[in-house]
Amino acid sequence: MKKSLKAIMPVMLAATFALGGCSGGGAKGNDGSASPSAPATGSAANASAQPSKLDEAKLKLILPGDKPQRYNEVMKVLNAKLEDKIQATLDIQYIPWDSYKDQIMVKLAAGENFDFYYNGWWQNYAQVLAKGGAKDITDLFEQYAPDLYKGLTAEYVDTNKYMGKIYGIPVPGPLEYPQGYNFRSDIAEKYGYGPDNLKTVADVESFLTKALAGEKGRSGFRYNGEYTGDYQGLAFYGTQREFVPSNDYNSPGMLLNNEPKVINQFESQQYKDFLKLKQRWWNAGLIEKDSLFSKSSVTTDANSDVKTLGSFGNAPEGWLGDRIASLSKIEPGAKVDFVSMEGEGFKMISSFKAGNFTVISPDSKNPERVLMLLNLIYADKEIRDLYLYGIEGEDFIAVGDNQYKYPEGKDATKVFGNQWWMVTPWANARISANATETDKKFIAYLSDPANFQKSVIAGFDFNPDAVKSEISKVSAVVGEYRKVLESGSSSDAQLDAKYNEFIAKLKKAGVDKIIAEKQRQIDEYLKK
């Protein structure tokens, strides 16, 4: 034993030594280790002094993401207030994004003790519902969260029911994003362009042609490492369109002009025209050719790329101002603006359904208290600000009733912050005080139902089970061809050959069966 211990010891010593050395060099202090239950003990006395109050409850919330900075400080203040109002304390567990879905399923299956959590259709809400992972709160909702219920409106809550019952509490956000052109307005101005004469794709093309001739070292468009194609807006500007399933641009089968007729978008004339357009731009040098191999991300480009004149994408919801702030640090005077390419008075199609939900766990011992808490977050501005933005003056500075800015010398990475779309309606969230007029215009636009038209198939959900193997084959083909075709990087002969090859492969993979199945399900849904 002695000898073998000796053999192992140096290894261990080396490990400890190395680690000791390494950790000594790291940042000092670890505020993270303070006990989160500290405020609970202090207020127990408070509760017993007023026996008429409710029993003490500890509510546990699970959210995706990373624990925000200054979590303990903010929760202490928040819990003291919650204690006072509903005799409850809140504890939040954060799970990394990429394992969130699975962890939620495991915790639900194991019957773990937590009260509520975030979920959404783009996470695994459908699976959660199917497996009974959400508590039926049909009888509780209105009684314990009256303000929230009224604020959401009974109609909205009804639209978001599942099998006639209320499970998750819907969180209203932007309905749909009109697509348009993000551009460097300072440079556009120099060449006589602005929101008034940038209304169509042709306008953008003439602006870029002029500006690139005059400006050295700039490019019209660039791709980033996440680029997989961009037909969804460019091919269909000004046409009412709905993807089935919604926002899935890789799955063939979509509706045009709000008619319940499923088409294969990749075979449409619009798509062919779009490919020709991109090819022309590529050949004319409007697109930075090297960028096809770029590794950058959308976000880093948006905040640090001052070379590119513009890009097509979603209408802004408050971030234009922040972009201007970070770009002008790199290039003084840089400005960005956004114009919709959809045309005057255009109405996007929307199902008016929520994408995100706050779900109460079926094993929660205090569903009433959770609802009371959500009601407070909805109705009580002080609680909401604390929950979303932290302590006023230290984490954020309120600007008016619905804007905020960071205290001097702080930014998003140094202060507390929770996402509004996991718990409370968008209308309740503050926007950055940097927001521009364009930001405000589109925020007002995005949340006003009058700007959207209800989809003919609102409430329909595509069930992929019957064509599962076709879908996986088709999406492999789509993934392979879209980026190459839509980047515009092929010659005339190549483009036609490639395109025909793409369509042939789609057919072989069973695309027509998918379209037929989507049509069949929609017809069936409309008959009801």
Add this chain to the structure above:
Amino acid sequence: MIEHKTAGYRLFQTFNYLFFASIGVCCLVPFLIVLGSSFESESVLRDQGFSLIPSQFTTFSYETVFRLNAITQSFLVSAAVTVIGTLAALFVTGLLAYPLAQREMKFRGAILGYVLVTMLFSGGLVPWYILITKYLHLKDTLWVLILPYLVNPFNMFVLKSFFETLPREIIESARIDGASHMRIFRSIVIPLSAPGLATIALFYALSYWNDWWLSLNFIESDRLVPVQLLLKKMISNLTFISSQVDTSQFIQVPSNGVQMATTIISIGPIILVYPYVQRYFVKGLTIGSVKG
């Protein structure tokens, strides 16, 4: 060593050196690229990709990583788990492997089969999760990072085969001299098995050091988060933030450089273990122990 001076032998030697040198370079270069890129500024990484020698030297990526308040604590947790875990796992695995290496042991086949089954089949994530949280009540303790990996069947089989290569004659002679099984294990088997034990120790140390899965599932409090989970969380959330422009506010995210810096930081300490263990790999084991 005898000097061979024939042309053929020299050619062979040259070829050998070149061959292994090129394999060595293939292993080393990617690592150096990671090292170089971790000191590169984010904008250069974005425009020009990774390179061996940073053109704009900066420690920004490392500053970002070390700005995490919890990293000191996490290194301590990882170190404790690795050291305690490796010693304990070595001990338990050794105690299981040695009897199973003895042919005359009763129910040897059945027990081997039992161990083998755990290698091929598992109960699934949920039952395992329930066992650990509901029955063993290990959730959110330091032990949950150690106990589940105490016996790795694969390592057990490696160690068992190693024990089987020990000459039976030594053990028999010890038996004749009146030594008990424990005594034989302690005074003869363990000292002779240093190379085998060192190999297994390295396997265990690596798996404890690199693990984030246990902590992802079972650790909630910040002070028990090991360094791998802390870094994984950071990367996972950075990647997510950069892919979700629509839903998040714009935040300056130095993702590529940070990933490289993270890789360097997390392999840093464990790489120092290799030189120590290598001695025991190379050492011949029972040379000269059996005579005649």
